[in-house]
Amino acid sequence: MDKRTPVMEGKNITVRFGDGCSYCRSHPELEKGRCPVCHTIWGVRDVSFQLYPGEILGIVGESGSGKSTLLKTLYFDQAATSGGAYLSLYQDGQKNILEASSQQKRYLRNHLMGMVYQNPMLGLRMKLSSGSNVAEKLIAAGNRNAGSMIDRSTELLEHVEIPTERMRDQPRVFSGGMQQRVQISKAIANNPPILLLDEVTTGLDLSVQAKVLDLIRSIQEELGIAMMIVSHDLAVIRMMSDRTMVMLGGRVVEEGLTDQILEDPLHEYTQTLVSSLL
Numbered sequence: 001m002d003k004r005t006p007v008m009e010g011k012n013i014t015v016r017f018g019d020g021c022s023y024c025r026s027h028p029e030l031e032k033g034r035c036p037v038c039h040t041i042w043g044v045r046d047v048s049f050q051l052y053p054g055e056i057l058g059i060v061g062e063s064g065s066g067k068s069t070l071l072k073t074l075y076f077d078q079a080a081t082s083g084g085a086y087l088s089l090y091q092d093g094q095k096n097i098l099e100a101s102s103q104q105k106r107y108l109r110n111h112l113m114g115m116v117y118q119n120p121m122l123g124l125r126m127k128l129s130s131g132s133n134v135a136e137k138l139i140a141a142g143n144r145n146a147g148s149m150i151d152r153s154t155e156l157l158e159h160v161e162i163p164t165e166r167m168r169d170q171p172r173v174f175s176g177g178m179q180q181r182v183q184i185s186k187a188i189a190n191n192p193p194i195l196l197l198d199e200v201t202t203g204l205d206l207s208v209q210a211k212v213l214d215l216i217r218s219i220q221e222e223l224g225i226a227m228m229i230v231s232h233d234l235a236v237i238r239m240m241s242d243r244t245m246v247m248l249g250g251r252v253v254e255e256g257l258t259d260q261i262l263e264d265p266l267h268e269y270t271q272t273l274v275s276s277l278l
């Protein structure tokens with residue numbers, strides 16, 4: 001076991017759509033997490049994890065496995081039915097952030113966690129300039145100095161290779177890869193120790209995808225941000241993550257060092273995923 005203190009810890013997180021019944025409560029392994037009796041969907045079921053400082057934790061699974069729902073729950077886009085999440089840098093790791101007040105959640109989202117969505121429209125305001133998008137995040141964290149905000153926005157956008165002369169452009173006129181890079185710069189604007197990334201390169205051309213992943217890697221190495229990266233694509237996870245959790249039907253069916261999982265997958269589903277890489 002790792003003796004470091006996790007920067008974030010999830011404990012028995014469950015997200016359920018429906019009331020459940022005696023059948024599904026006693027059968028954890030439901031196809032797609034769906035109860036054939038009462039039709040409740042167990043989006044995330046009893047998931048626990050540790051995210052250590054500066055590491056990349058990959059979460060891989062098919063559509064409907066609960067991987068994105070888990071991430072959205074941690075970022076308060078989705079309410080949890082039960083369970084908890086704890087940040088070492090927030091109230092000494094004693095406070096279940098899933099039960100935080102809306103004011104506390106706003107603080108957590110602006111200072112301690114960043115999120116990059118698959119759909120850039122969820123992370124960006126398409127009709128504001130790219131610079132204003134980043135500035136909006138700085139303002140949310142209490143910044144009021146226009147000069148320092150312009151400097152910081154310029155620095156952040158340069159960091160993700162958006163040319164300065166395009167800072168005034170709206171993200172809607174950008175390519176998919178550029179939109180994701182603006183989203184990343186906005187998400188890290190306030191130096192959060194944790195970054196959540198949900199299928200951020202899905203739908204991009206392979207060459208663009210490789211560039212965005214390289215950028216995420218270099219940001220991680222430079223700033224030491226702990227990241228959780230969700231993808232349906234094991235090739236992305238293999239490239240990015242130190243440790244990996246495999247989700248299926250809302251549950252974690254396998255977890256460990258990424259290399260170990262690739263070399264010796266134990267669960268049948270993981271074996272299928274690994275063989276699809278060959």
Ligand SMILES: [Zn+2]
Pocket residue numbers: 020021022023024025035036037038039040
């Ligand atoms: Zn049921």
